[in-house]
Amino acid sequence: MIGPRQALRLFRINWVLLRNGLDEVILATHLFRPLRWVLYLSPWYWLRGELPTYPVRVRLTLEDLGPIFVKFGQILSTRRDLLPDDLAVELAKLQDRVPPFPGVQAQALIEKAWGCPVGEVLDAFDVVPLASASIAQVHTGRLKDGTQVVVKVLRPGIEKTIRQDIDLLYTIAEMAERYWPDARRLRPVEVVREYEKTIFDELDMQREAANASQLRRNWLHSEMLYIPEVYWDWTRSGVLVMERVYGTPVSDVVRLKQQGVSMKLLGERGVEIFFTQVFRDNFFHADMHPGNIFVEPSGRYIAIDFGIVGTLTNEDQRYLAENLLAFFERDYRRVAELHVESGWVPAGTRVDEFESAIRTVCEPIFEKPLAEISFGHFLVRLFQTARRFDMEVQPQLVLLEKTLLNIEGLGRMLYPELDLWTTAKPYMERWMRDQIGVKGLVRRTRRNLLSIADQIPDLPLIAHRIITAYDQQLRRPVTAHGANGGNRSDEAARGASVRALAGAALAVCGTLVLTLGSGPWLQPQELGLALVGLCYLSGAWLFVSASRYSLRT
Numbered sequence: 001m002i003g004p005r006q007a008l009r010l011f012r013i014n015w016v017l018l019r020n021g022l023d024e025v026i027l028a029t030h031l032f033r034p035l036r037w038v039l040y041l042s043p044w045y046w047l048r049g050e051l052p053t054y055p056v057r058v059r060l061t062l063e064d065l066g067p068i069f070v071k072f073g074q075i076l077s078t079r080r081d082l083l084p085d086d087l088a089v090e091l092a093k094l095q096d097r098v099p100p101f102p103g104v105q106a107q108a109l110i111e112k113a114w115g116c117p118v119g120e121v122l123d124a125f126d127v128v129p130l131a132s133a134s135i136a137q138v139h140t141g142r143l144k145d146g147t148q149v150v151v152k153v154l155r156p157g158i159e160k161t162i163r164q165d166i167d168l169l170y171t172i173a174e175m176a177e178r179y180w181p182d183a184r185r186l187r188p189v190e191v192v193r194e195y196e197k198t199i200f201d202e203l204d205m206q207r208e209a210a211n212a213s214q215l216r217r218n219w220l221h222s223e224m225l226y227i228p229e230v231y232w233d234w235t236r237s238g239v240l241v242m243e244r245v246y247g248t249p250v251s252d253v254v255r256l257k258q259q260g261v262s263m264k265l266l267g268e269r270g271v272e273i274f275f276t277q278v279f280r281d282n283f284f285h286a287d288m289h290p291g292n293i294f295v296e297p298s299g300r301y302i303a304i305d306f307g308i309v310g311t312l313t314n315e316d317q318r319y320l321a322e323n324l325l326a327f328f329e330r331d332y333r334r335v336a337e338l339h340v341e342s343g344w345v346p347a348g349t350r351v352d353e354f355e356s357a358i359r360t361v362c363e364p365i366f367e368k369p370l371a372e373i374s375f376g377h378f379l380v381r382l383f384q385t386a387r388r389f390d391m392e393v394q395p396q397l398v399l400l401e402k403t404l405l406n407i408e409g410l411g412r413m414l415y416p417e418l419d420l421w422t423t424a425k426p427y428m429e430r431w432m433r434d435q436i437g438v439k440g441l442v443r444r445t446r447r448n449l450l451s452i453a454d455q456i457p458d459l460p461l462i463a464h465r466i467i468t469a470y471d472q473q474l475r476r477p478v479t480a481h482g483a484n485g486g487n488r489s490d491e492a493a494r495g496a497s498v499r500a501l502a503g504a505a506l507a508v509c510g511t512l513v514l515t516l517g518s519g520p521w522l523q524p525q526e527l528g529l530a531l532v533g534l535c536y537l538s539g540a541w542l543f544v545s546a547s548r549y550s551l552r553t
Helices: 004-019 023-027 033-039 043-047 054-065 067-076 085-091 103-114 158-179 181-186 188-202 205-218 253-258 263-281 314-328 332-342 351-367 375-387 395-414 420-436 438-450 453-474 483-516 525-552
Strands: 122-125 136-143 148-154 239-243 293-295 301-303
Touching: 004 054, 054 067, 054 085, 067 085, 067 158, 067 188, 103 136, 103 148, 103 239, 158 188, 205 239, 253 263, 253 395, 263 301, 263 314, 263 395, 263 420, 314 332, 314 375, 314 420, 332 351, 351 375, 375 395
Parallel strands: none
Antiparallel strands: 122 136, 136 148, 148 239, 293 301
16 A cells, blocks of 8 residues: 555656656556546647657656665666666666765764764764765774774665665556566566665675675785775774775776776786686675776775675586686587576476577677677676576676676776687686586585584494494395305395495595595605595495496395
């Protein structure tokens, strides 16, 4: 049920839609569809002149409706699997810029969060904000030890404002699904739910601080990326205190060139940073638009604003890498199989039909020069195609797609000749080798052994108990008829059991030697690997031998 406040807000939304020439949206609803003919009798309809394109009108409408709708449009622009390309590109232009609220009010909010006057923590505090956005605004200050910091504080009453607009968005989305046939394909309620989670996550400054700390730890002492330090003693759920950083905005290409920064190096580093975050760290900054990136004179990137980060499962990491590699080898069959294996599309999907659809999408891409092929647009097209086969695009994949598009746009803005494939392919191939090679086996085995480390000393006792149980089971009474045959059968069964247990023991030994073994008896390394290989081969032979007996009997 729509309350008076929501009704008033809906009236204003309809007025803004009319003012920006989106009357067709209003007249497409169930309520106003019978009155569509009235529009054509209105002089205003015929005298309003030529209108901007539809995507531009949508962007202008969202800007007029306020910061929460701007934020919604920005997030909606990442759902390129749902939106037409021209609309997604236009929504990506939305700027999260709103007038600042009074600095004195910001200071009062900070003091309330700290439980003490600002002067007890800071030697200096600038009430004039450094930056202002829809969720929070930033002020500068100086700690007692002289450290320059920025203090990020949430807007007063922002949570209540967001909740009201979210409820209204749900109402609009539900009405759209009910009365607008095209909206059902776009799943507006699902999109609003995703937006709700994202924006409320951004309201927690401690969550953002934790994201920043993790990223800083991953890139500590790096020459490619710098993450400012978080000062946890003065960070609260509504206030974030971080080291102040200085650099040139990445979009100021002229100034960067004047500083002697290599554009080629910057472009390549951006790609490497992205793939390192995704595949090495499995923790990536998912809001890397130019406003959040600065550059030092040395060419090192500086990142800020860590409210949105993304992670992938180990399976998604591997399938993503294999998908990209298969794509550039034009192995569309493998791309289709990977989607089924990963569970991205239903298990009953016809691989041959999916392969044909992927080929239709991908072949035109290869008509372009290699340096112009876009990973991001490949993922967009892939997800759009997969949706026809009932693929549910997961939020982490949407964040990945959005971040990749940002990185590609940034890289080619800095260095238009950037060849992303040449830059990224060796990294992905190296990562795949590490995952499926000896190093990957050792790493995964060590990780798995941690969960059973306390049981490893008991393995000999466990093996002894199993052998004893098998021996007792096989000691069946021998009857007079066929006694010799029965004895031979028992002996063969006991032999198969012993071989199976011995094989298991050798496999366990091989795993322990590979992961925990050290000392002079394992030197050189080749000798150790040979010993491990011998353990596994012997174990496998014994298992096969035991299995053959089981099949015969």
